[in-house]
Amino acid sequence: GAVVSQHPSWVICKSGTSVKIECRSLDFQATTMFWYRQFPKQSLMLMATSNEGSKATHEQGVEKDKFLINHASLTLSTLTVTSAHPEDSSFYICSANGQGARREALDTQYFGPGTRLTVL
């Protein structure tokens, strides 16, 4: 149990376009979802935290109007990179926490497989 999927797994776009990445919890209700970013050969850095039904909280230095996050349901959160530029090229990974099918609290966060974004 506790599977998180991301779509797409990779995307290439032109500079100036917007890209939407989906993060889904497949077998549990994700009350909290996190979005991380990993640049090549670097560690994961948290971008924002979203709770279902409320506004996301962006980390310092992460522009909330550039990285739009929507967590409208207990199984889906989306990250939209608006007006993407080459410096936004990165590996974006989401994680989720919440309740299992029997309403038991999950023991930890579960990570999606990541989305590799390349902006030309």
Place this chain on the structure above:
Amino acid sequence: GEDVEQSLFLSVREGDSSVINCTYTDSSSTYLYWYKQEPGAGLQLLTYIFSNMDMKQDQRLTVLLNKKDKHLSLRIADTQTGDSAIYFCAESLNRDDKIIFGKGTRLHILP
């Protein structure tokens, strides 16, 4: 502030034990994690330990925690070529909080 430090590179002969060390600064952290990331892939949670534990063993993996020194280690027994990856040490205040990652230790297996 919150910080997690680990060495960037470790080279081990196949069949030997690998020990990856990590230190963290936030004594309030209750969850301490080890993740594995293979090239081009996502994160795989290997194991985690609560801050009130000293040790956790799971098959070839042994995690040791020295809370006083804020030192965490991951031992992989009988290291295999499939263990070649980057290993991230990480911490969080509790299960619902953000996870702070170290820079990762690249484990290289020698034949």
